[in-house]
Amino acid sequence: MNKKLLYYILALSLVASCKREEDHVFDKSPDDRLNETLKTYQTAMTSSQYGWNGNLHTADGTLYRFYFSFNDSNRVQMLGDFDSTSGSLLAESSYRLKALQQPSLIFDTYSYLHQLSDPDGSVNGGPDGVGLKADFEFAIDSVSADSISLTGRFNGSRLTMKKATQADRAIWTSKQVGNGVVNFKNYWKFLSYWKRLNYRNVDYELQFDSSVKKVTVSWGTGNQAQSATREYYFWANGVYFLDPIVNGSVSIPGFSITGFTNDVLAANQLMNVTVNGTPSTIKGAAGSNVVPINPDVKNAVVRWRSQAQSTGNYWISFNGFHKNGVEDAFDINSLRNDSALFYYLLYSPNSRGSDGFLNIYLDTASNPPGLIAINGSWAKRISDNAGLTTITEDSVYSEFPWPASGPAADTRNQLFSGTGRYYFVQSSAISYDMVSKDDPTTWITWWWIW
Known part of the structure; x- marks a missing residue:
């Protein structure tokens, strides 16, 4: 018992000595130090x-x-x-x-x-x-x-x-930051999908993803084409990049917007900008001869297809085709069938056989509301090494025929129009734009909702 008491006293003395030593480490209390x-x-x-x-x-x-x-x-x-x-x-x-x-x-x-x-x-x-x-x-x-x-x-x-x-x-x-926000709204008035900044006689293709404030800038031709993605912000009456785009000895920090001409009837749409103080322009690239600069276009359609095929899901579009500056150009959201309302277009890339293209309605009268296919076709798809994809109609679903006229017929005709040639561009983490080769003012956005 005496030995235990001795050990206890010794332990207390050691603790006390350590406490006294620690008290000398700081000359102020923790609260005082934190306040300082x-x-x-x-x-x-x-x-x-x-x-x-x-x-x-x-x-x-x-x-x-x-x-x-x-x-x-x-x-x-x-x-x-x-x-x-x-x-x-x-x-x-x-x-x-x-x-x-x-x-x-x-x-x-x-x-x-x-x-x-x-x-x-x-x-x-x-x-x-x-x-x-x-x-x-x-x-x-x-x-x-x-x-x-x-x-x-x-x-x-x-x-x-x-x-x-x-x-x-x-x-x-x-208020130059606020001016930049307002000035940039004109950028979205360009009719052509392909917008290009010309600086020092070089074209830089611009692809903005406003949902996450990122821009992909592409330049060069053929196998020499390259691209870089940057975060952007509004500054000095325009748009600037968090890190500049570097093309050899050329550095592009962004651009200030000085004016915008929007003469659609004269096919004259022009945004005047300055880059590093040098007058430059942004224009829409129009016509069936336009070839995208962004080298990723060659691979985008492969990702678009494989994503659906590997999961067994499909891509949908809520507004159909954008054309000549008009979203839902064919007014597909106006479609009705008794209690069923248009909901979305569906495209299902198949690994074998033809792809499925369907017009889907939401029946609001059923409990719970249900999805039903109203019109549909089987589609054939061929892509070349440049990323250009040709989509043609193979046959029509016998149980879901298309009408002869109206928004659904116009949408079907556009998808398979002419040679049915499209470029695919990944426009966000969950969407791809399918842009008409024959008319770059026409495209449809496919969304991944799964």
């Missing part, structure tokens, strides 16, 4: 004379550009490139620094950041209940003399802030 850290961070945030440029990557990787100016009264002024309003109207809200699991920056009243995060899809165009997977509460990862790195506490979005220059602030406050 938060104060240091706030000083860093408020000390940038011209504010901060912020690059926000949402949880799905989409880039949004922001401007922040913090003051010592826990107020922040903000601009963004989300839309024309956020790019033009300087909005003020509040922020605070708080110790959670680690020092954190919280934007605690509604701001442009909250707009991206809003679960109401009508606010930002994202899915209801999800929004655009952004954040307004961030854990602070690192702070240096000219940059701050943060991670969203809910969605894990990444925010990097870098000190803005006087010229940066001038671009923001003179």
Whole structure:
């Protein structure tokens, strides 16, 4: 018993000595040290004379550009490139620094950041209940003399802030970012699917995916053609790339838009831009002789087919063909059959035999509502090494005949029109555009919903 008591006393003395030694490691309490850290961070945030440029990557990787100016009264002024309003109207809200699991920056009243995060899809165009997977509460990862790195506490979005220059602030406050958003809307007025930037007598084919703010730029010819994909943001009255496009000694950071001519009757559609201060143009490439520059066109149709074949699923289109600037050009969404309404077109690439092409309706009177095929054909498909695919009608489903006229007949005729030649372009992670070789103002978008 005495030995046990002796060991117990010895253990207590060792613990006490360790405690006294640890007490000398820091001369302040953990709370004091944390408060000092938060104060240091706030000083860093408020000390940038011209504010901060912020690059926000949402949880799905989409880039949004922001401007922040913090003051010592826990107020922040903000601009963004989300839309024309956020790019033009300087909005003020509040922020605070708080110790959670680690020092954190919280934007605690509604701001442009909250707009991206809003679960109401009508606010930002994202899915209801999800929004655009952004954040307004961030854990602070690192702070240096000219940059701050943060991670969203809910969605894990990444925010990097870098000190803005006087010229940066001038671009923001003179509404040039908002102008870029507005100017770029004219880009979508080009009738031809193929849009090309001509800079220093070289054509660069542009393919924008606005759903994730990425652009694929292609240049060169034949086996020398190449492409690069970049994130883009709105800046200085136009569109700029997070990393420049490099073609040998030529570097393209993006372009400022100076004007747009939209004389459709005279077949004169022209966007005037400047690249590195040099006047340049963007035009639509029209006519049946147009050949895509993007080398991926040679492989896209193979992926499109194999994705459906390997899963046993199919591709669908909700609006049918886009033609001469008109979405749902044949008004296929107007189709009705008693209580059944048009729902989508279906294309099923088969590994053996003919492909299936069907016109699918939704019967709203049945309980539950059911899908029914109204019209359909078997289709033959031949692709060459350049990615050009020819689709011809093999036969009509005897139980699902096509009408002689109207939106369904027009859609069928367009699919198999002339030589039925199309190029396939992957337009997003879940969609492909099938573009008419004979008339580049005509295309259909196929979606993957599985």
